[in-house]
Amino acid sequence: MKTLADESLNKINLVGKLLDATFDTGKTQAGAPYERARLTVRVTQTYGGKEETSEIPVSMFATQFTKKGGTNPAYKSIQDLKGMRTAQEDGYDEADVISLTGTTISENAYVSKSGRVVDGWQLRASFVNKAKLNSVGSFNLDIYILGMKPEEDRDGDTTGRFIVRGALVTYGGKLDVIDFIVEDPAAVEFIENNWEVDQTVNIKGRIRVTSSEVVSEKSESSWGEDIPETTTRYIRELIITKGDDQGKDEEFAYDPVEIKKGLNARKALMEQLQIDAQGKGKSSGKAAAPTAKAKPNYGWEE
Numbered sequence: 001m002k003t004l005a006d007e008s009l010n011k012i013n014l015v016g017k018l019l020d021a022t023f024d025t026g027k028t029q030a031g032a033p034y035e036r037a038r039l040t041v042r043v044t045q046t047y048g049g050k051e052e053t054s055e056i057p058v059s060m061f062a063t064q065f066t067k068k069g070g071t072n073p074a075y076k077s078i079q080d081l082k083g084m085r086t087a088q089e090d091g092y093d094e095a096d097v098i099s100l101t102g103t104t105i106s107e108n109a110y111v112s113k114s115g116r117v118v119d120g121w122q123l124r125a126s127f128v129n130k131a132k133l134n135s136v137g138s139f140n141l142d143i144y145i146l147g148m149k150p151e152e153d154r155d156g157d158t159t160g161r162f163i164v165r166g167a168l169v170t171y172g173g174k175l176d177v178i179d180f181i182v183e184d185p186a187a188v189e190f191i192e193n194n195w196e197v198d199q200t201v202n203i204k205g206r207i208r209v210t211s212s213e214v215v216s217e218k219s220e221s222s223w224g225e226d227i228p229e230t231t232t233r234y235i236r237e238l239i240i241t242k243g244d245d246q247g248k249d250e251e252f253a254y255d256p257v258e259i260k261k262g263l264n265a266r267k268a269l270m271e272q273l274q275i276d277a278q279g280k281g282k283s284s285g286k287a288a289a290p291t292a293k294a295k296p297n298y299g300w301e302e
């Protein structure tokens with residue numbers, strides 16, 4: 001069986017229009033110069049019979065030189081990005097279509113104002129190149145199933161969608177826990193009947209990062225005219241569209257004992273995250289600012 005020394009398959013395919021890019025430089029604690037880039041890619045893709053546009057944030061980070069002293073190709077790629085055209089600076093029609101490679105997904109948890117740790121995720125890329133127009137934002141991952149359940153709305157009613165909570169083994173034996181959504185009713189039925197907790201499975205699907213305006217006119221008052229209130233709802237979801245028929249054979253599956261070790265280490269990290277956030281809140285008088293937006297409380301390809 002696999003151990004925490006065996007990293008999970010973690011592959012992101014991302015091609016789309018470059019909307020914007022920002023950069024900053026600095027030095028690591030060891031004094032190595034580095035550069036960081038944050039960019040947004042607009043992806044329009046069709047799945048489940050519907051076309052959908054997402055604006056997907058990605059980060060890049062690289063030191064200027066490798067450990068052997070040579071030029072770091074990932075650093076050079078960030079320099080190349082600076083010369084590419086963005087929709088923000090050059091207009092959408094003139095913006096470059098880019099392809100990001102060496103891209104992976106990882107957990108990005110943060111502490112909310114109420115002191116609760118909120119699950120999140122982020123994408124990190126190593127290289128960027130100009131590409132032809134072939135828009136896609138997809139993932140191909142091996143996960144260890146920690147839990148599965150029907151999705152419920154705020155009123156406790158089921159939505160028809162299904163949640164698969166999975167663990168990814170990343171560099172250094174670290175365990176990242178991420179929620180995935182299944183939307184297709186046929187896929188939901190298949191997973192409920194064929195997948196089990198503590199199995200290792202491969203999943204493929206689409207990345208969704210969208211927003212929508214929500215208008216509320218509901219009032220508890222019995223008189224007068226309601227004034228509509230508009231709020232923006234941000235949606236960051238990983239939609240499973242395809243996967244293994246059943247759990248992987250023992251040789252290719254993660255050892256539950258190893259996963260438990262990883263979960264215990266992750267629990268300690270989350271507890272420390274809360275302690276650190278409380279300390280910042282006391283020193284400033286304010287709650288620590290989140291590093292990412294929360295996902296909704298807790299998706300087979302054509």
